[in-house]
Amino acid sequence: MTLVNSLILDVGALQGLIDAALARLAINDDHDSQMRSKAIQAFREALLEATTRLRQEGLHPDAQGTLW
DSSP: OHHHHHHHHHHHHHHHHHHHHHHHHHTOOSHHHHHHHHHHHHHHHHHHHHHHHHIIIIISOOTTOOOO
16 A cells, blocks of 8 residues: 555655646747647546546455455
């Protein structure tokens, strides 16, 4: 459980970096910045979905007690 919590905290730190990158890209209006921003937003969404699954399955395993 400690390992899972550590990973979740690391994702929180990564979220801060992602938000900072998106903020920097938001001040540029060029096509490349918009494409990069969309890619980073898609990455953020996938990361949040994966973190949610980890939280659900890693911290609250099914009745058998298995994590994977």
